[in-house]
Amino acid sequence: MAIKKDKVDAVMVGFGWTGAIMSMELTEAGLNVLALERGEMQDTATTAKYPNIADELAYAIRGKLYQDLSKETLTFRHNPDGFAVPYRQHGAMLLGNGVGGAGFHWNGLTWRPQASDLQLRSHYEQRYGKRFIPEGMTIQDFGVAYDELEPYFTRFEEVAGISGKAGNVMGKIVAGGNRFEAWRSKEYPLPPLQDYYGAQLFAKAARELGHEPFPIPAANASQPYTNPYGVRLGPCNFCGFCEDFGCYMYAKSSPQSTIHPALLNKPNFEMRTRCQVIRVNRDASGKVATGVTYIDAQGREVEQPADIVFLSAFQMHNVRLLLLSGIGQPYDPATGEGVVGRNFAYQMSGGVNAFLPKGTQLNPFIGAGAGGQSIDDFNGDNFDHGPLGFIGGANVRHNRTGGRPIGQAGAPKSAKKWGSGWKSAVQDSYQRMMTIVAQGSVMSYRDNYLSLDPTYKDAYGQPLLRVTFDWHENEFKMTKYTVGQAERIARALTDEVDVNVRKSGTHFDTRVYQSTHTTGGAVMGADPKTSVVNRYLQNWDVHNVFVLGASAFPQNFGYNPTGLVGALSYWAARAIREQYLKSPGPLVQA
Amino acid sequence: MKNDNEPRRRFLRQAIAILPASALTPVVMTQAGCSQSTASSGTPLKAVESDYVPVYFTDAEWAFVRAAVDELIPVDGPGAGGLDAGVPEFIDRQMETPYGHGKLWYMHGPFHPEAVPELGYQLGLVPRDVYRHGIAACNAWCMKQYGKTFPALDASTRVQVLEQLEGGKIHLDAVPAKLFFGTLLKNTKEGYFADPMYGGNKNMAGWKMIGFPGARADFADWVDQPGARYALGPVSVLGEQA
């Protein structure tokens, strides 16, 4: 017989960024909040200890902080007719785990999307005409406008301590920042990180080509900083062990470094680790959630009653939990009906390796996860898409995160892959190779979606989440164009370049690292026929279930997603505190 | 977080160390019984010694791995060769880790090796198997081809064999050739560049070859010196300094 725990006011399923933000907001409102995390406790002092954290093999190659795929993974197929096979090894995307989630070991690039990104379909229809959007591309508006979210971006950036230089303050373009960015009400809370040498070279080249480069907005504190919760960050010292690693300087913004010290000891907050939630429970009507069921560390089934359920488990797991719980109608690509799993998207990146003249001392090990310089001319709708015939764009940047020898010591494509030729090439390249990346958007399509796998199961006997996904021509056009821009900048620095761009018709390759910016499957919107949650991330069918994270994005843009994820969490929290708690029920009439 | 490991208030032993039989005579405080100290020898941990005896590979396999590493990262060219850097030891020790046993991967069936390459690794083989079966199959192939096992071949022939494995030109029944070669090369490079505590990169030779500072992980003084030559040698996680 299942164990039944005492009811709590709110339960978080998953304790990463969104779980921490929502826990903080709701405990401040006086609720008893319980956070359930399937993984282990992680904190700076223990999990990111110096110098042990500076271990490339353990963390970046063997993935010590990643999800343990042996227990649970995804399955992939390229199209709805295919047979999905398991993602047996980490490759394209690095799924997080543990307290803090991937927020503990990300790089920290923290953007605001363009205003047009949030109203993508309306915007493109208006500017380029309805027929510009291809048949089968299912892009949608978010259901919330940038102007409404602006204060919540600011809130997240202040909590996280983002280092940057504003480019558009209250509509006024400010030199030194991103002239294309959506307007902001004020400067970043911290000045931008210093530019390492490669960033200076990139910026110089970009300027020569008529662009206005700006420092990448970074969740790596440029100096010690105390956030609105009284929690203090240390400064980034460019250690070069950012993505895949915890930060021993307390400088990388993570739930641990920005929220936990103020949250974990609150008398009305509890955290339980090693608790794998297997479903959300509902009452007989099916319209109200009664809590969740989880498997604890001993393997026992535990029922946890709660008044409000938050799915804060990362985009993929949120969708899987909805499907496993039978909440909402699963999407069927054949009919185009249903909503859970629809509009799954990703990102497509390409780039250029530039080999600067011999003797250049880039000192590539001087790295910061979100350090570097960027241009945004080819992102969003910042350029005329009419003649180009595609939708979307890419953020073009030089972002040096480190010079770690196993994964980051590159060589020219023409170089031998082993032998003395390889040794010479690696040694010769190490100090003079820099990469310019174009991180591009991926639209949503009718045939890219998420569902439960019929064949493969996790360690608890539940079906894995199946990802049906492949690239489309629109993205190949986008990447060709934007990588071309990256190449232009590279060639302003050197003639020796290697271009890495996906060729049209190639298939999505799960083996090659891309990013973990997977989105959608529980999208937000104004219409319950095409969305799973409303503009407050509240489930249309079950009013006391909220689904936080990038699962809400109806398509993906050319930016890293966390800035919007954080803003939406604070935005939803406000609606819950001010409206929902006073009067529980649907916040939006369908 | 807090100093949970330290018993609190043990200092008060001083205040109450009054032996009843000699209450008014001075008592010499000793530290005996005061703590459960680890009392290490005071010398830092060293990387594993160099006369290494493999724990996973058989003698024949060990000879193969050494021979292959010697070609993949030879003595020629800048920096140390893979053998001097301890790469074979690294690989052998990796075979005893969860990675070696395939524990980091999802290894439940059904297996569909015929799936397209872009959907990733779909075999039931773990790294230990790849080496064990791959080495046996490759040696057998070499015997058939050259009348000698791989380690007994001369350097240029070994290189040829490796090139053919790399290109999938040799058919090995037990393990796809490209997988076997790919695993070998990946682990070899890992062994050359990983922290020395894993058995390879001895004396930080790999890091010295490219000028990587190792586990120092602090460049606050160097960001504002663009283009300057970095003046310091590497340091390892366990404190080996150069």
Next chain:
Amino acid sequence: MITYRKTLLLAASLFALSRACIAFADDVVSANEAALVKRGEYLARAADCMACHTARGGKPFAGGLPLQTPIGVIYSTNITPDKATGIGDYRYDDFDRALRHGVAKNGDTLYPAMPYPSYASVKPTDVKALYAYFMHAVPAVHRSQTANEIPWPLSVRWPLALWRHAFVPAAATDQVADASATDSQLARGRYLVESLGHCGACHTSRGTVFEEKALTDAGGSAFLSGAVVEQWFAKNLRSDMADGLGQWSDDDIVAFLRSGRNAHSAAFGGMSDVVQQSTQYLNDGDLHSIAAYLKSLQPAGTGSAQMTYDDTAAKALHAGELTSPGARIFVNNCAACHRTDGKGYAAVFPRLALSSTVNSSDPTSLIHIVLRGSAMPGTPSAPTSFAMPGFSQRLSDQQVADVVSFIRSSWGNHAPSVNASTVSKVRAHTE
């Protein structure tokens, strides 16, 4: 929805219930009971009763914390108002005898692990408040006394009575004649430091039978001039420049006690717990009083010269010129947080340059923290517990000696170098 207001209601109703059961001393006025209890709670924080009378993971004040001694292990007592296992049947006089005279209800002298020599100076009015708190607001916990593990004949108690008569001052009255009675802030500070705070129990060196060499400033400049305690050097709190509080302002002291950190230093080792459990709860007035009092203490004579920063070491390290083993070890282990200029990062990682901890003649704390690390306390005013890792695995005794000596002679620091055998002793007695 349950909020934690319910918990407070529950506590209040328990309090009301308990009132009916306990007899008060005659001069406690029922009308002021709630205020008295609240004052008692505050004073219990100041006196840090929690630190010893709560076992790790145990219920508050229920005792059971093992205290290691050369004569064996003694366990702290249950001071919750449980009748059977706590002090539930202690009348006020019993409580006062224990607290300020060091005599238990059964007549035994308490082991001076209980700092009754300091508590002797607590005023009766405060004792009454403490009594009211412990009897009426602390939840009773049924937890039997863990038997002390002291072999006979060491367990015989009567010699302690001799010690008590020799070294414990007479209990204070409410009308205490105070030389600085004209300055109420100093008087308050003296009172907090010398009595409730019992700071001398750690910060004053001890004589041959382990009596504190001075219980008050009037007793001499040994008072609060530093002592080794649990392999930490509880530093000199007098106004010496190099190793005392001479460079600290009143506000620095207040910030340190409230949040465990200030521009000069951060709490570590035993003091981290003191901030966490005691001083963070003191009000502003009391913190400033403590600061004023400490700043009024004359130097102990360890070094009064103003310290000046010297950038020689910083320049050399910045350029990668590592001319000594200690410099190299510093760059490879310490500089990431404490910086090559020794200045650390404000209110994140403390500075080493001109630090009073670094410049203390006794290097025990430095060696201890290099070997074992430490974490700052987390308090509402400064929630982040910045932590330093231990380097015992990475550094040999000689290497620790080299780097500590380097730190003690760089950036203007002037403290004696350290040798490997000293390190070895600290290593053996810490974990």
